[in-house]
Amino acid sequence: MEDAVSQPPPGVGKVIARMHGSTIGQKALMAVSGLLLVGFVFGHMLGHLQMFGPNAREHYNAYAHFLQSLGELLWVMRLTLLAAVILHIVSAVQVTLRNKAARPIQYANVKWIKATFASRAMRQTGVILLLFILWHLLRFTIMSAAATGFTGPEVPLKPGSTELVPDVYGRMVFAFNNRPGITLTYVGCVGLLGVHLSHGIQSALQTLGVLNAAYRPLLKKVGPALGGLVFVGFASVPLAILAGFIK
Numbered sequence: 001m002e003d004a005v006s007q008p009p010p011g012v013g014k015v016i017a018r019m020h021g022s023t024i025g026q027k028a029l030m031a032v033s034g035l036l037l038v039g040f041v042f043g044h045m046l047g048h049l050q051m052f053g054p055n056a057r058e059h060y061n062a063y064a065h066f067l068q069s070l071g072e073l074l075w076v077m078r079l080t081l082l083a084a085v086i087l088h089i090v091s092a093v094q095v096t097l098r099n100k101a102a103r104p105i106q107y108a109n110v111k112w113i114k115a116t117f118a119s120r121a122m123r124q125t126g127v128i129l130l131l132f133i134l135w136h137l138l139r140f141t142i143m144s145a146a147a148t149g150f151t152g153p154e155v156p157l158k159p160g161s162t163e164l165v166p167d168v169y170g171r172m173v174f175a176f177n178n179r180p181g182i183t184l185t186y187v188g189c190v191g192l193l194g195v196h197l198s199h200g201i202q203s204a205l206q207t208l209g210v211l212n213a214a215y216r217p218l219l220k221k222v223g224p225a226l227g228g229l230v231f232v233g234f235a236s237v238p239l240a241i242l243a244g245f246i247k
Helices: 012-019 023-051 056-069 072-102 122-141 168-176 180-207 222-242
Strands: none
Touching: 023 056, 023 072, 023 180, 023 222, 056 168, 072 122, 122 168, 122 180, 168 180, 168 222, 180 222
């Protein structure tokens, strides 16, 4: 019999498949994929905040140009994020189904004692956020809708530069300027994103064993604080455009 020690380690696919075989493994996959998406959200938010400040058009267009210049690496990042989204959704659905199977008969009366609104609404906000992601991709990443009617020419990458780049800053302003319906929809969805993260971050840390008794009270405040920060960061740009502060 071949020595078990000499067996090659399982690949990433097999490891993920094994983890999906248990509730603990599924929760761990949901936590890790969720934290990966949280990192992307904050990076994306910091990029958008370049719409503010002096030389905002130059900085924001340079940021967009930098992303496009990554070439194949950008696609690697996109595919990684897509895989994280799929893994997060599949894990969440499987955990929910396992929980329902473990308790086929629901309680006659449910009294929420410590559960917050964010924790109770994780499924609902998750579904809405999935639809928002699809809408956001169609409107801003593919830009088939956001660019409709936008006739702004390409602009210099830097003052005095002969290198011309798409005016992504102008497209962003065009997408929200005098469009209260779209602006409020966007703000409402990033508000739900903040609610989702306020519990999701705390839950992920607890799943991964970070919330020990020593600093649990402090870490329990991290989720709501970061969720609120995400909401303010993302909502400030379209609201500033609608109010005329960003032109």
